[in-house]
Amino acid sequence: xxxxxxxxxxxxxxxxxxxxxxxxxxxxxxxxxxxxxxxxxxxxxxxxxxxxxxxxxxxxxxxxxxxxxxxxxxxxxxxxxxxxxxxxxxxxxxxxxxxxxxxxxxxxxxxxxxxxxxxxxxxxxxxxxxxxxxxxxxxxxxxxxxxxxxxxxxxxxxxxxxxxxxxxxxxxxxxxxxxxxxxxxxxxxxxxxxxxxxxxxxxxxxxxxxxxxxxxxxxxxxxxxxxxxxxxxxxxxxxxxxxxxxxxxxxxxxxxxxxxxxxxxxxxxxxxxxxxxxxxxxxxxxxxxxxxxxxxxx
Amino acid sequence: xxxxxxxxxxxxxxxxxxxxxxxxxxxxxxxxxxxxxxxxxxxxxxxxxxxxxxxxxxxxxxxxxxxxxxxxxxxxxxxxxxxxxxxxxxxxxxxxxxxxxxxxxxxxxxxxxxxxxxxxxxxxxxxxxxxxxxxxxxxxxxxxxxxxxxxxxxxxxxxxxxxxxxxxxxxxxxxxxxxxxxxxxxxxxxxxxxxxxxxxxxxxxxxxxxxxxxxxxxxxxxxxxxxxxxxxxxxxxxxxxxxxxxxxxxxxxxxxxxxxxxxxxxxxxxxxxxxxxxxxxxxxxxxxxx
Numbered sequence: 001x002x003x004x005x006x007x008x009x010x011x012x013x014x015x016x017x018x019x020x021x022x023x024x025x026x027x028x029x030x031x032x033x034x035x036x037x038x039x040x041x042x043x044x045x046x047x048x049x050x051x052x053x054x055x056x057x058x059x060x061x062x063x064x065x066x067x068x069x070x071x072x073x074x075x076x077x078x079x080x081x082x083x084x085x086x087x088x089x090x091x092x093x094x095x096x097x098x099x100x101x102x103x104x105x106x107x108x109x110x111x112x113x114x115x116x117x118x119x120x121x122x123x124x125x126x127x128x129x130x131x132x133x134x135x136x137x138x139x140x141x142x143x144x145x146x147x148x149x150x151x152x153x154x155x156x157x158x159x160x161x162x163x164x165x166x167x168x169x170x171x172x173x174x175x176x177x178x179x180x181x182x183x184x185x186x187x188x189x190x191x192x193x194x195x196x197x198x199x200x201x202x203x204x205x206x207x208x209x210x211x212x213x214x215x216x217x218x219x220x221x222x223x224x225x226x227x228x229x230x231x232x233x234x235x236x237x238x239x240x241x242x243x244x245x246x247x248x249x250x251x252x253x254x255x256x257x258x259x260x261x262x263x264x265x266x267x268x269x270x271x272x273x274x275x276x277x278x279x280x281x282x283x284x285x286x287x288x289x290x291x292x293x294x295x296x297x298x
Numbered sequence: 299x300x301x302x303x304x305x306x307x308x309x310x311x312x313x314x315x316x317x318x319x320x321x322x323x324x325x326x327x328x329x330x331x332x333x334x335x336x337x338x339x340x341x342x343x344x345x346x347x348x349x350x351x352x353x354x355x356x357x358x359x360x361x362x363x364x365x366x367x368x369x370x371x372x373x374x375x376x377x378x379x380x381x382x383x384x385x386x387x388x389x390x391x392x393x394x395x396x397x398x399x400x401x402x403x404x405x406x407x408x409x410x411x412x413x414x415x416x417x418x419x420x421x422x423x424x425x426x427x428x429x430x431x432x433x434x435x436x437x438x439x440x441x442x443x444x445x446x447x448x449x450x451x452x453x454x455x456x457x458x459x460x461x462x463x464x465x466x467x468x469x470x471x472x473x474x475x476x477x478x479x480x481x482x483x484x485x486x487x488x489x490x491x492x493x494x495x496x497x498x499x500x501x502x503x504x505x506x507x508x509x510x511x512x513x514x515x516x517x518x519x520x521x522x523x524x525x526x527x528x529x530x531x532x533x534x535x536x537x538x539x540x541x542x543x544x545x546x547x548x549x550x551x552x553x554x555x556x557x558x559x560x561x562x563x564x565x566x567x568x569x570x571x572x573x574x575x576x577x578x579x580x581x582x583x584x585x586x587x588x
Contacts, residue, residue, distance in 0.1 A: 159447075159448030162410045
């Protein structure tokens with residue numbers, strides 16, 4: 001039961017800290033956050049976290065790439081998926097991470113607005129062709145207007161992902177930011193998996209409070225997976241840990257939340273306390289992600 | 299006001315007769331509940347005084363070309379989907395590509411492999427449109443349903459039009475999938491999609507006109523309607539702001555003979571400048587014909 005040491009851990013959710021104040025990362029949400037409190041937060045889900053990673057972008061010594069690499073090294077994380085948009089002007093630091101550590105970093109593509117259907121499908125094609133992205137991520141409650149998991153616009157997007165052979169990672173469950181939740185209800189996933197049997201679908205951000213339903217759906221749909229992004233290990237839902245320990249060892253994928261809401265130090269301080277069975281640990285910490293996202297061990 | 303002759307009409311809804319007309323409509327026969335429909339050869343036949351028959355015809359391609367020649371139809375769009383299973387379709391394609399151009403019928407239930415097949419058909423046959431009959435799908439799928447969206451996206455990528463039946467269907471099936479109002483959000487989400495309605499849009503023709511005025515890439519084709527029944531809303535729109543929007547389509551050999559259509563056409567009160575647009579030029583533009 002103890003967490004083994006020395007595994008080549010693969011974190012499927014990380015990003016490079018942005019230059020400038022932290023709250024600038026989340027401005028895209030502000031146009032539909034309604035409460036005043038959220039707008040004053042550096043990070044619109046910060047009320048859920050005891051603390052969240054801080055950095056001083058104005059310090060002359062600050063290097064976003066070193067900040068990430070040192071954090072990984074301190075905690076035994078061998079490789080990570082960096083979530084970014086290679087077409088944004090601020091991609092430079094992420095690109096530098098790839099250039100400096102090509103064997104440690106892989107790209108997950110974020111920053112899509114499926115309200116622009118054909119713009120999104122064309123961008124997915126470009127990202128897969130030009131950047132070899134490992135997954136395409138969507139935040140249904142965070143787009144404006146919101147685009148639910150089973151929205152017709154998403155169907156055009158899912159079809160494109162199947163065509164080019166890239167998995168999707170989709171936030172599911174009640175969102176942390178104070179936005180309506182309907183777009184991310186876990187039950188919406190069922191129909192998508194029925195209509196796209198070849199789509200590889202990974203949930204982000206917990207699926208709470210519908211984690212029991214998520215387990216039912218993972219049992220039902222072979223290509224449906226759960227990643228633990230945005231949750232400190234001490235709060236991993238019991239249904240998910242139980243499922244990993246029984247029939248679902250191949251289905252649960254480690255993802256952190258650095259540097260948004262959790263430090264890697266916090267995550268890996270908590271991690272040994274998760275009651276995974278021996279055979280689950282390597283699958284959870286890297287093997288499942290390697291298989292699903294096609295990433296070789298270093 | 300007189301209809302011109304010898305301008306080389308383009309008919310955007312034509313078929314090579316299938317060997318078995320009953321079987322050809324079999325794809326939705328399972329969904330018909332009423333006894334009456336089950337006795338019909340053609341499930342909308344109650345709407346037509348008579349419909350074309352072709353007993354005794356030995357060469358179906360020659361039969362269609364002869365009919366086109368008799369009324370002055372230079373080119374027509376046929377469904378190439380049966381190319382590999384119906385030798386007549388293969389022969390029409392092989393020998394008469396100067397007279398025919400092609401569309402591809404789809405069911406959104408075919409999913410992503412079906413989309414890949416349509417993309418291949420673009421390469422093989424230079425298809426100009428994808429066509430779909432939302433009420434005839436089993437289960438039915440609305441015009442704005444999520445299942446349709448990947449196909450609309452594929453049409454945009456291929457730069458082909460999509461032709462969709464809209465309005466109350468003739469066959470005795472529920473109408474909800476073809477309500478004209480469903481087109482609105484599709485046009486919003488796919489501003490580059492060239493969307494052509496088929497089979498009349500009735501009784502929501504006034505709404506169809508409003509939507510055509512609103513959406514630059516929305517068009518109406520007159521399939522399945524004898525010219526004496528073209529809706530007044532549509533003829534009026536063609537004569538005013540919609541000269542570029544209304545496209546001739548017949549219904550041969552399903553429900554109307556070309557002789558009947560072209561006997562009635564001169565009675566349609568189109569203005570002079572509308573006739574060549576309606577009979578030829580709009581189709582050439584929307585379907586990107588040479």
